[in-house]
Amino acid sequence: MFWPMTRRAIASIVGFFLGWTIFQFVRPVENLPAVEAPFAQVLEIKLLSQGCADASLECPVFDMTLRSNGTGSFLGHANHWLKGKHEGTFSEEDFKYLVDELYKQEFFALPAHYAAESADETIVVEVVTTDGTHRVTSDSWDTMNGALRAIHARLWYEHYYVYWEEVK
Numbered sequence: 433m434f435w436p437m438t439r440r441a442i443a444s445i446v447g448f449f450l451g452w453t454i455f456q457f458v459r460p461v462e463n464l465p466a467v468e469a470p471f472a473q474v475l476e477i478k479l480l481s482q483g484c485a486d487a488s489l490e491c492p493v494f495d496m497t498l499r500s501n502g503t504g505s506f507l508g509h510a511n512h513w514l515k516g517k518h519e520g521t522f523s524e525e526d527f528k529y530l531v532d533e534l535y536k537q538e539f540f541a542l543p544a545h546y547a548a549e550s551a552d553e554t555i556v557v558e559v560v561t562t563d564g565t566h567r568v569t570s571d572s573w574d575t576m577n578g579a580l581r582a583i584h585a586r587l588w589y590e591h592y593y594v595y596w597e598e599v600k
Contacts, residue, residue: 476500477527478558479555481556483509493509494509495509496591498522498594500524502522502523504520505518506519506520506594518597522594522595534559539566540566556570
C-alpha cells in the first residue's frame with residue numbers, strides 16, 4: 433500500500449523540480465529585457481537654402497554639407513557672402529554636437545514636409561545615415577515647428593565656424 437503512494441510522491445517531487453529547472457532556463461517573453469535598436473550613424477548633415485519665392489527679398493541660395501569626418505562643402509549660388517564652391521574643415525566635436533542636437537530635437541520623427549499656403553522660402557535639412565536618408569523640407573520659416581527651427585539655426589550658426597577655402 434505504501435509503495436504506490438511513495439512512487440506518486442517521488443514522481444510529484446521530481447516533476448516539480450524538473451518544471452522549476454526548465455522555467456529557470458526558458459523564461460516567458462514578457463519577462464525578457466527588450467533589446468533596443470542601435471542608433472544609426474550619422475554620416476552627413478545638409479542644409480539647403482533654395483531661395484525665396486519673391487525675387488526682391490534676396491534670400492540666400494546655397495547648398496552646405498557637413499560630414500562626420502570634419503570636412504564640409506559649400507556651394508553658394510546667390511545672396512550669400514560665400515559664392516562659388518568652397519571646401520572646409522571644422523571640429524569633429526562640433527559634428528557630434530550637431531548629431532546630439534538632431535536626436536534631442538527628434539529630427540527623425542519630423543514629417544518630410546512643412547507646407548505653407550504660399551511658399552515664401554524653401555529650406556531643406558537632409559541627414560544621411562547608415563540606415564538611409566531623412567529629408568525635411570519647409571516652405572516658410574513660419575511653418576517650421578520649434579525643433580526644426582532649432583536645427584536650422586544651429587546649422588546656420590555652424591557654417592561660420594568652418595574654415596572655408598574656395599575651390600578653383
